Amino acid sequence: MNFLNASNMRGGYGRGADILNGATITVEKGQIGVIVGPNGAGKSTAMKAIFGMLALREGSVLLDGADITALSPQDRVAQGMGFVPQTNNIFTSMTVEENLEMGAFLRKDDIRPTIAQVYDLFPILADKRRQPAGELSGGQRQQVAVGRALMTRPSLLMLDEPTAGVSPIVMDELFDRIIEIARTGITILMVEQNARQALEIADIGYVLVQGANAYTGTGAELMADPEVRRTFLGG
Structure with missing residues (x-):
């Protein structure tokens, strides 16, 4: 059983169209999981769904074997989730x-x-x-x-674009600290625009496109995939 198992997530905002179209995100205990993909792919929406800020129309979220799909964000914090939004x-x-x-x-x-x-x-x-x-x-x-x-x-720390707007030196320092946090046994899941740098520290990586899994693999596997490199990492 994965420590985090967010499976077959489908949902959107209000009565609008689905933004998540069956996305599945799983991370093992103490791993660093990274979600990358183009703008509008549903990356931040997936994070909000996992944290309970977006009600799923289909799918489930399990944390350490417990089904938390129906819990509020505050109750998920009590269960061990920590969430750092991109802004505010x-x-x-x-x-x-x-x-x-x-x-x-x-x-x-x-x-x-x-x-x-x-x-x-x-x-x-x-x-x-x-x-x-x-x-x-x-x-x-x-x-x-x-x-x-x-x-x-937290047992799971979720970071939405942690290096947005910072210098390359600060980005490297933040990634070093994220590695340190994971070494203490805390599971990390983050969305990151700096895809290449994020995948370098990722144990597991997900490329989302239109709210669905396009590519899944270790950070090294995704970095080595010619199609991923060409399409999402600038060659």
């Missing part, structure tokens, strides 16, 4: 540390050890813990967003 993912008027504290809103235990772990992962945030998050650079904001999601102590 921090509280800009709050300090870095207040953002992290907000991430632990469901917890009743001592959150200080987890805050310390986040600062170990992202040392710059420790230096800026008293600074309003809105004053940080784009890359630092993304670190706050990921750190806030880690405060829930």
Whole structure:
């Protein structure tokens, strides 16, 4: 049984047409899963469906063997999901540390050890813990967003375009931190426009086209596939 098994997902927004057309996304415990594909392929919609922000018309979502298809996003957080949306993912008027504290809103235990772990992962945030998050650079904001999601102590961390708008150097640093997070046993699923770089760190990769699986394989297999390289990776 896959740790995450989102199978045969079909759905769209409101009464509109289906955006997901049978997409299936599975990731094993501690793996890094990456979803890539052209604009409008349904990548972010798939993430929203897995997190419960989009009701599926068909299909199911299982986490560690438990069927969570009918659960709300908040209930999915309680089950072990953490989600970092592409935009509006921090509280800009709050300090870095207040953002992290907000991430632990469901917890009743001592959150200080987890805050310390986040600062170990992202040392710059420790230096800026008293600074309003809105004053940080784009890359630092993304670190706050990921750190806030880690405060829930997720078993599955979902990242929607984590490197959008950041420099190549910051992108490499974020990918290094994502690898570190996965090494702790947390399963990662992310949507990423920088497909080539994301597939380099992916244990499993999915190329979506029009809401359906076009190609599936390890990151290395997809990088080596001539058709994937030509169509989606720029040759």
